Amino acid sequence: MANPIASASSAALTFDLIARCSTTRARASVLTLPHGPVELPIFMPVATQASLKGLTPEQLEETGCRLCLNNTYHLGLKPGQTVLAAIGGAHKLQGWDHNLLTDSGGFQMVSLLKLANITEEGVKFLSPHDGTPMLLTPEHSIALQNTIGSDIMMQLDDVLVTTSPDAARMREAMERSVRWLDRCIAAHQNPRTQNLFCIIQGGLDADMRRACCAAMVARDTPGIAIGGLSGGEAKADFCRVVVTCTALLPELKPRYVMGIGYPEDLVVSVALGADMFDCVWPTRTARFGNAVTRRGVLNIRNARYANDFGPLEDGCGCVCCRGAGEDGKGGIGVGVTRAFVHHNTAKETVAAHLLSIHNVWYQLNLMRKVRAAIIADEYPAFLRRFFADLYDDKADYPEWAVDALRGVGVDLRVDDT
Amino acid sequence: MQKGDGDRRVVFEVLRSITNDGAGIRVGRLALPKRPPMDTPNFIGLTSRGAVPHMTPDNLVKHTELGGTYIALEDFLETSRKRAFPAIYNMESEDIETLHAYTATPSYMATVLAARRHPAVTTPMGNGSNDISIYTSTGFQKLSNENYRHAINKLKPDIAIPLADLTFNRSKTPNSFKRQLRMVERTEDWLAGFFRLAGSDGGIQSAVFAPLLPIPYPTQWEYIDRLEQEHAGQLSGLAVYDADILPDLSNPGPLSPLPRLSLDFIASPHDILRQVQLGIDIFMLPFLNSTSDAGIALEFAFPPLADSTQSIRPLGVDMWSQDHKVSLMPLVEGCKCYTCTKHHRAYLHHLLNAKEMLGWTLLQIHNHQVVNDFFAGIRASISTEPAAFEKNCDLFSRIYDSELPKGTGLRPRARGYHFKSQGGDEKINPPAFQKFDEDGSEDLALAAEVAGLVVTGVAAEGNETPLVPEIDAKELDKPGFADVTN
Numbered sequence: 001m002a003n004p005i006a007s008a009s010s011a012a013l014t015f016d017l018i019a020r021c022s023t024t025r026a027r028a029s030v031l032t033l034p035h036g037p038v039e040l041p042i043f044m045p046v047a048t049q050a051s052l053k054g055l056t057p058e059q060l061e062e063t064g065c066r067l068c069l070n071n072t073y074h075l076g077l078k079p080g081q082t083v084l085a086a087i088g089g090a091h092k093l094q095g096w097d098h099n100l101l102t103d104s105g106g107f108q109m110v111s112l113l114k115l116a117n118i119t120e121e122g123v124k125f126l127s128p129h130d131g132t133p134m135l136l137t138p139e140h141s142i143a144l145q146n147t148i149g150s151d152i153m154m155q156l157d158d159v160l161v162t163t164s165p166d167a168a169r170m171r172e173a174m175e176r177s178v179r180w181l182d183r184c185i186a187a188h189q190n191p192r193t194q195n196l197f198c199i200i201q202g203g204l205d206a207d208m209r210r211a212c213c214a215a216m217v218a219r220d221t222p223g224i225a226i227g228g229l230s231g232g233e234a235k236a237d238f239c240r241v242v243v244t245c246t247a248l249l250p251e252l253k254p255r256y257v258m259g260i261g262y263p264e265d266l267v268v269s270v271a272l273g274a275d276m277f278d279c280v281w282p283t284r285t286a287r288f289g290n291a292v293t294r295r296g297v298l299n300i301r302n303a304r305y306a307n308d309f310g311p312l313e314d315g316c317g318c319v320c321c322r323g324a325g326e327d328g329k330g331g332i333g334v335g336v337t338r339a340f341v342h343h344n345t346a347k348e349t350v351a352a353h354l355l356s357i358h359n360v361w362y363q364l365n366l367m368r369k370v371r372a373a374i375i376a377d378e379y380p381a382f383l384r385r386f387f388a389d390l391y392d393d394k395a396d397y398p399e400w401a402v403d404a405l406r407g408v409g410v411d412l413r414v415d416d417t
Numbered sequence: 418m419q420k421g422d423g424d425r426r427v428v429f430e431v432l433r434s435i436t437n438d439g440a441g442i443r444v445g446r447l448a449l450p451k452r453p454p455m456d457t458p459n460f461i462g463l464t465s466r467g468a469v470p471h472m473t474p475d476n477l478v479k480h481t482e483l484g485g486t487y488i489a490l491e492d493f494l495e496t497s498r499k500r501a502f503p504a505i506y507n508m509e510s511e512d513i514e515t516l517h518a519y520t521a522t523p524s525y526m527a528t529v530l531a532a533r534r535h536p537a538v539t540t541p542m543g544n545g546s547n548d549i550s551i552y553t554s555t556g557f558q559k560l561s562n563e564n565y566r567h568a569i570n571k572l573k574p575d576i577a578i579p580l581a582d583l584t585f586n587r588s589k590t591p592n593s594f595k596r597q598l599r600m601v602e603r604t605e606d607w608l609a610g611f612f613r614l615a616g617s618d619g620g621i622q623s624a625v626f627a628p629l630l631p632i633p634y635p636t637q638w639e640y641i642d643r644l645e646q647e648h649a650g651q652l653s654g655l656a657v658y659d660a661d662i663l664p665d666l667s668n669p670g671p672l673s674p675l676p677r678l679s680l681d682f683i684a685s686p687h688d689i690l691r692q693v694q695l696g697i698d699i700f701m702l703p704f705l706n707s708t709s710d711a712g713i714a715l716e717f718a719f720p721p722l723a724d725s726t727q728s729i730r731p732l733g734v735d736m737w738s739q740d741h742k743v744s745l746m747p748l749v750e751g752c753k754c755y756t757c758t759k760h761h762r763a764y765l766h767h768l769l770n771a772k773e774m775l776g777w778t779l780l781q782i783h784n785h786q787v788v789n790d791f792f793a794g795i796r797a798s799i800s801t802e803p804a805a806f807e808k809n810c811d812l813f814s815r816i817y818d819s820e821l822p823k824g825t826g827l828r829p830r831a832r833g834y835h836f837k838s839q840g841g842d843e844k845i846n847p848p849a850f851q852k853f854d855e856d857g858s859e860d861l862a863l864a865a866e867v868a869g870l871v872v873t874g875v876a877a878e879g880n881e882t883p884l885v886p887e888i889d890a891k892e893l894d895k896p897g898f899a900d901v902t903n
Contacts, residue, residue, distance in 0.1 A: 050767065054774035056476065058759070079742065079767045086743035087763050095760045121890045135893035306504040309518075319475050324524060334474035336521045339504055343466060343493070343519075347554065349774050349829070350468040357473070 004030070008252035010222035011192045012151070015252050021379040024408040025246055025273030028374040031254050033151040034193055035091070035099040038067045040254060041270045041370055043261070043363040044101060044278040049074045050094040052360070053283045054353040057096045062319060063361040064368070067099040067151070069278050073108035076144050077127075089149030101278070102150035103258075104141045104199075106159055118158055120176065138183040142196070146189045154225060154258075155184040157199040162233040162241075170203040177201045178215045185219065197256060199227035204237045206244045213248040223254040226274070230259035235400035238265075239272060243407060246273030263292065263366055267386050268401050270370055271379065271408050282363050286355035289345035291338075292362045294389045300341045300355070308338040312354075318361035320354045380410045387412050426450060427624040427653040429676040429698075435803045441664075441696045442806060444799045447654075447676050449575045449624060452527045453484070457676065457698035458689075458799075459792050461485035461527070462785070463535060463706060466492045467520030470706050471778045474521045480755040480782045482789050485527035485575070487701050488516065489534040490568055491551035494558060506571055514573035530574035530623070531656070532560055535680055535701055539585045546603065547610075549580055562607045566614045574623050576678075578656040579611045580604075581628035597632045604630060605640045612651055624653035626678055631658040634665035645671045656680055660692040685821055686717055686732065686791060690810045693795055704821060705788060709780035711824030712737045712769045714748035715787040719794035720809040721816055731818050734762075736780070737826030741766040754786035755779075769826055777829055 004016035014032040021027065029040045045052055045060070046069040052060050060068065070090050079093070087093050090100055106123060116125040122137030138156040145153040157180060158173035181198050188196050198216040202208035216224060226245050229238050242257060249255055254275045260266065261279020269277065282292060289301040293313040298305070300312075311321035322333030336354055344351035373382035383405060387397050394413050402412050427449055434443040448454040462469045462483045469477060469486065477483060493505040510518035516528050532549060540550035540557050548561040562580055569577045582603035584592055592600070608627060627644055630637050644652065649671035657663065660681045666672055679697040683689060684704055692700070708715060713733040734748060747757035748765060756765070756779040768776030798806050 049771040049773055050764075051771075051773040051775040054471075054778060056755070056775065056778065058479075058755070059473075059475070074771075078771045079763070083743055083763070083767075087745065092745075093764055093767065095764065119890065121894075124890065124893065133893055135890055137894065303499055306500060307507045309508050309510075320473075332475045332478050334478075334521045334523070335518070336474070337508075337519070339508065340467065340519055340521055343504070344468060348466050348468050349471050349777070350473055353471075353473045353774070353778075 006252055010195070013195045013222045013254075015223075015254055017252060019375045019377070021271070021374050022377050023380050024271040024383075024405070024410060025243075026270045026370075026374045026379045027251075027273065027275065028371045029254070029275065031275075033067070033099045033195070035097065035151055036066060038099060039368075039371055040275040041266075041367050041374075042067060042276050043266060043367045044069050044276065045283060045360045045363070046071070046278055046280045047094070048280070049078060050090055053287065053356050054349060055356055055360075057094055059319075059357060060096075060360070061098065063357065064364045065098070065360065067101060068096070069101050069103065070094075070148065070150065071105070071108065072102045072141060072144055072148065073105035075102075075148055076105060081144055081147050084144075084147045089147065091149060099151040100148070101152040102145050102148050102154065104138075104154045104156040105136055105144070106141065106156045107259075118173075118176075120179075122156070138180040139187040142184050142187040143189075146194065149190075150194060152195045152197055152223065153188075155181045155196060155198050155221075157181075157201055157227055159201070159228055160203065161231045162203045162228050162237070163231065164203065167203075167205065170205065171208060174201040174203075174208055174212050178212065178219075181216065181219055181221075185221075195222040197221055197223040197225050199225045199258070200245055201228050202241075203228060204233060204241060206240065209241055209244050210248060213245055217248070217250060221253075223256060223276075224249055225256040225258050225276075227258050229257065230279075235265075235398065236403060239268065239400060239404035239407075242269055242272045242274055243404070249273075261363070263363070263386075264390070264398065264401055266363075266366065267370060267383060268404050270374075271383065271405055271410065282359035283356045286359045287352045289341075289351070289355065290359075291341070291355055292359045294362075294386075296390055298338075300338055300351075301345050302342075305338040305342040308342070310338060312336065312338060312341065312358050313362070316358065316362070317365065318358045320358045383410055384412060384415070429654070429674065431674065433800050433803065435799065435806065436668075441668075442694055442799060442803070443696065443698070444796050445676065445698055447698070449527050452575060453525055455484040455527070455699075456796055458693050458700070458795050459484065459698070460700040460702055460788060461487055461529060463701050463703060464488050464492075464520070465534070465706075467522070469781070471709070471774065471781045474523055476778065476782065477526075478523050481785045483526060483785065485529060486522060487529045487531065487535060488520065488522075488574070489537075490530060490532050490560070490565065490572075491534060491537075491553055491558075493519075494551065494560070495553045495555040496558075497555055506568070514575075516572040516574050519572075527575040529576040529578065529626075529678065530569060530572060531578040531680075532565055532580055533583075533585075536682070536703055537583075537585045539587060543584070544582050544603070547607070549582070562610050563614060566611055569621065569623055576626055576654065577621070577623040578626050578628060578678075578680075580607045581630060581656075581658070582607070583628075583631070583658065592632070594636070597636050600630055600632060601637045601640045604628060605643060608644075608648065612648065625651060626654035626656040626676075627652050628656045628680075629658060629662060631681070634662045637662075638665075641666065641672075654678060657697065660695045660697050663695045663697070685819070686719075686788075686817070687814055687819060689791070690719075690795070690813060694807065694810065700792075702788060705784050706781070708733060708821055708824075709777055709784050710828045711822075712776070712780065712826045712828075713784075713822050713824050714765070714780060715784045715821075716749045717787065717791065717813075717817055719791050719813060720798050720805070721813045723812060723816065729818050730816055731822055732820075733822050735822050735824055735826075736762065736765045736776075737769055737824060738766075748783050749787065752783065752786060752790075754783045756783040757786075772827070774829070 007016045016030045019028040031038050044067050048071045116123050122135050124135050127134050141156040157177040160173045198221040200212045202212040256276035257274045260277045261281040291298045291312045320336040323335040324333050341351050373379045429447050431443050431445045445457045446454045464486050494503045505519050508515050508519050538552045542550050548559040551560045582600040654676040656678050658680045676698045678699040715733045717732050741762035744762040
């Protein structure tokens, strides 16, 4: 491991800053959590119900993943807090010796239960299981996450879609999120073995975000998340929020942008100073028959792939694309072709599993390459190459990405000098 | 038994046999060119569209000891207006056999190619005089002897089973005698044609396992006689659709040293033991995939350990059972599979309950291991104390339940054409939706709840978003979040 430039520790976490990009705000670091170190920037796949859609924990480990998500809301319903307590937490439940991050359960209230009602006490909703009324308070959320035993827990926040026009409600949600953080911190039983991250709210309003940053940072949580995004806002607005927040956040704490997963979003967000990301997209899109590649997303169900006998992506190192023994370490490679995946998409679960393995590997490998580029201080060149691979013509580059990166000193439309 | 075919020799050695003629209960070793030898009796994996259900090839390599798979050509012959020619025929691969390359079958595994899936869907139009009726994802088709022959040449399976005129009759009434005679005639003609075609296109690279038909021996003796007299030298094995005719073969005879692959119906380990006693060497087990889908972890061993408890032992454990909710035990104590060494019953129960696909993968890994160990036990028993083998079979049938447990939970939703039902069959998938109050026996509580959600309280006046509980938060706080009490 490279020598850190600077380090900071809290009870259950150490953050070692390894490198800073000399142009953008990108940084490379090592985050040491109770279940081992993880290298940042990182993409975290989402194993919603303690299983990453058909992959064994061993297969997930082989993609290089050392930190994945579980959803508190789902685990609270199945297998439930009593069972989790009896088993000894989610690591034990799923046979995962590496790190876990859990959300607060609040986001699912908004995304799955459009009709939940939020009051100062918590989120009132009807159980989708049997329709009985339920209440999720910050205390409940933390108690459940304590039982789950995740290495990183998220505070319960008052999530509002960022596109909401109601500024007063937005401010109320932001301020309530700060108050709920205090309740979460007070309820947290295991601060020595589990980290509680705060979540910056405030919609798309820069002033509100700044106020929230100040209030949250003052509470000194071991890590900080930027929340409420990826809810349908314009990409330019999204970038503005991230760049506003990262400017105000302490350098020696991990910064987590929640719910982000498209490759373009990841590389741009890293340039804007974010370190951690999660999204269900790579595994969900796999089940729809899509393969993520550096040239874009390929829909393998398309008839043109029936006679395409190449790997999902040329040169990819995932276990599906690699031929037997091709990694030079005697590792297993199965040499799956696009034709075979096409043959089985929507017909055998194996096709979805193969695409999930490939897509998760792609996302994690993208972040490994991002990290290497930052350490070599070549991140601007990496960004240019990334967009050049994705688009044939510079004119096709998305405006939001070009503008956002221009803001941190990289002009994608100008060749490297 | 050796087949002279250049350097592509298939060798089947009978290592140990209980009867003197080497034809009945026996332990052997099948060596196919290019693949490591396989000890028999043994089983091979059953694929659907080239994949063992729920198992990616890397899991097959790491977590099973399968030495081969059975692949049905009909799984690959879909054509459409856009695609006149099945894609698999377009694949060119240099070092690897096309069938291996297309299906990403690990190189150490042998492939067995047959025209139809096992078990096969009955086709409505029946077979023709020079073709059989097959079922692809794009509908029913005809497959001629000649086209099948070309497919074998192109795909290069390790073992090929020539066409047989089979009806896959699932009804109680057997095929008429007339139909049986036609089955014999056609199969005999097709096999002769199969080898004749071989002469014209440079020989068959695959080992040929000739079909034995699921009809009484006296009806097909002429066909079998012809196999012995004319084709014995061209055959590397037999594909047996009814194991009960094996004792009728002349022993020792030209066919008795050939390895025998069972395509007979096998519903439980009892059927395996019975067919081992009849002289079957290689098995395919449709019950494996269906047991895993049903959420059952197999639990049986051979030779069985007799214990003092006289109760009948079940052949598997239902992982849907609430008993496993917090159980940290392996599925089966002492099992060395990945699932049992790395996971526990509580996880399996949770995965099934949460409808996570991983549950079925982990069960497939475990169930394949149990059957693998079962066959290893059979081989060891025959080799070391042949006299005790039949006694052990008797003991097994006495102490184990006669049928596999059915499972109490939901199976993965059956998707795809090959789950075709016939008239009168029950629906494979329960309907996802049905008309509310269709037969007047609706759940009153549910009805009230649905009605309540839509119309009660302020929601009725359209003042507020519905679905908001009207109980005070203090009341809600008591039970805790998402503690489902049932």
